[in-house]
Amino acid sequence: MTTEYSGGGDLSFSLKIMWRGGERPSRGPKPGLDLTRIVEAAIRVADAEGLAALSMRRIATELGVGTMSLYRYVPGKAELLDLMLDAVYGEDIDLEQDPGQEAARLRAGGWRAGLEEIARGSWALHLRHPWILQVSQARPVLGPSSITGLEIAMRLLDGIGLDDFQMMKVISLIDSYVTGTARLAVEAGQAAQRTGVSDEDFWQAQGPFIMRFMSDERFPTLTRAAEAGVFTVDDGDGFGFEFGLQRVLDGIEAFVAAAGREHPAPGTG
Amino acid sequence: MTTEYSGGGDLSFSLKIMWRGGERPSRGPKPGLDLTRIVEAAIRVADAEGLAALSMRRIATELGVGTMSLYRYVPGKAELLDLMLDAVYGEDIDLEQDPGQEAARLRAGGWRAGLEEIARGSWALHLRHPWILQVSQARPVLGPSSITGLEIAMRLLDGIGLDDFQMMKVISLIDSYVTGTARLAVEAGQAAQRTGVSDEDFWQAQGPFIMRFMSDERFPTLTRAAEAGVFTVDDGDGFGFEFGLQRVLDGIEAFVAAAGREHPAPGTG
DNA sequence: TCCTTACTGGGTACAGTGTACGAAGTTATG
DNA sequence: CATAACTTCGTACACTGTACCCAGTAAGGA
Known part of the structure; x- marks a missing residue:
């Protein structure tokens, strides 16, 4: 129970991915997930169960993936909160x-x-x-x-x-x-x-x-x-x-x- | 990093101890601590290091007591936050x-x-x-x-x-x-x-x-x-x-x- | 075709949190 | 002095974010 801090992590990451979608790399397996789905799931959980219930594990469960997979798309929870805010501001x-x-x-x-x-x-x-x-x-x-x-x-x-x-x-x-x-x-x-x-x-x-x-x-x-x-x-x-x-x-x-x-x-x- | 919730615990407890000091029981060892000192220490820590740094362990360390000793004076962190708020409002x-x-x-x-x-x-x-x-x-x-x-x-x-x-x-x-x-x-x-x-x-x-x-x-x-x-x-x-x-x-x-x-x-x- | 390289998925582990429980020590009362 | 009431606080548990690592997958080069 502490105020969640956005903007705590890599600022330029947040800005980059907010202003334009990152380019897909050519090699490797296709990502099974994308940032938008993660942000939407997070917003869904926060709306329904409150911010206190919003854990990385909870989001992963919601999406049916492993917890650590989320970190392939977002550097940390702080940046995810940034993205959630920008998403709802844009509604x-x-x-x-x-x-x-x-x-x-x-x-x-x-x-x-x-x-x-x-x-x-x-x-x-x-x-x-x-x-x-x-x-x-x-x-x-x-x-x-x-x-x-x-x-x-x-x-x-x-x-x-x-x-x-x-x-x-x-x-x-x-x-x-x-x-x-x-x-x-x-x-x-x-x-x-x-x-x-x-x-x-x-x-x-x-x-x-x-x-x-x-x-x-x-x-x-x-x-x-x-x-x-x-x-x-x-x-x-x-x-x-x-x-x-x-x-x-x-x-x-x-x-x-x-x-x-x-x-x-x-x-x- | 989640908003700390006050008022989550025993409401009448918060109200009782805010409106008048509790009466000391007759038996048992004298308390080595009192609520005021705990609240003051908590406010000190929160002012200096932010709410994120305010853990029960941190407060106990500040006071030189064991963590669980705090729970003899306050039912939980939520009530402590109530008391901190009332204390600063009263400044x-x-x-x-x-x-x-x-x-x-x-x-x-x-x-x-x-x-x-x-x-x-x-x-x-x-x-x-x-x-x-x-x-x-x-x-x-x-x-x-x-x-x-x-x-x-x-x-x-x-x-x-x-x-x-x-x-x-x-x-x-x-x-x-x-x-x-x-x-x-x-x-x-x-x-x-x-x-x-x-x-x-x-x-x-x-x-x-x-x-x-x-x-x-x-x-x-x-x-x-x-x-x-x-x-x-x-x-x-x-x-x-x-x-x-x-x-x-x-x-x-x-x-x-x-x-x-x-x-x-x-x-x- | 197969190796190399780059990537994704995700399990495990660790340090931190609040606090339930219970054991041990202390004091006033019968 | 035994007992009951009260204190202190160590240990344990479920939870958090996330660092690290290894296995699996897909494309490029030989």
């Missing part, structure tokens, strides 16, 4: 399509609507693959998918009055918000599964402690809020994702408006 | 002080300044203990420190025109933003240490790939931004934390203003 991205086209589509409803769509897509991605945030990216390995996604986002914001640094910071802000919220949501979702304790059991275990120590005079506001149901009632906006997203976008919109006032430029929305 | 919080006093102090400069202080404190905490976000909190174990911190934040926002749900969402938003950004910062900071690859070496390894594949016609915006230095130039606002924080607070401020207009209430700032 919503068509690498063949020109990023400009996708950016243009996103811009159609204005840059704010475009950012919203990107944020919701990323949010859904994290819920679909709850292990993503458990892979500690030592350093972001710039695979084709993340690069393309970044280009799309940058082009979406290009020309609305921000400089390159400001655009990047806006994108980082959205990313930080989405991943921060996703972390909460994902961990809460996994809790029941992993601990074998349902949400109800959990709050029943916590409840007595919460109530005992909260009903005293030290925590009046929290007591009131708990009684109002903030911990238990679900208003449909899971973990306040939509609420927070709108606040963040409001803040960005104000900034863009101010920047436009300082340096008037041909705006978009 | 900036005086549990003896009335939360209301601290909230009043924070409110002095207005609720926005108070939120800013909380956010910066949390940011600093995560940089001080880079392992915090690598501990996947199955479910947030509500220890005294986090409860007190939450009460302080709630009381800071109380009476500015938001209901309890809205207050909680605002606090979650700040938390999500801070942790999301901290994750980026912490992982980048740990990368050099763990991989033995310096920042320069890293960008030199990535550089050729970045340039080769970005200079083509598919990534014009990113190419321009990279040449402008967005990936390499440091403008002092590490990872855009301050930039993003101000955008988030702007968004919250607009929301508070709108809520105040709908349901006029005695405001604060």
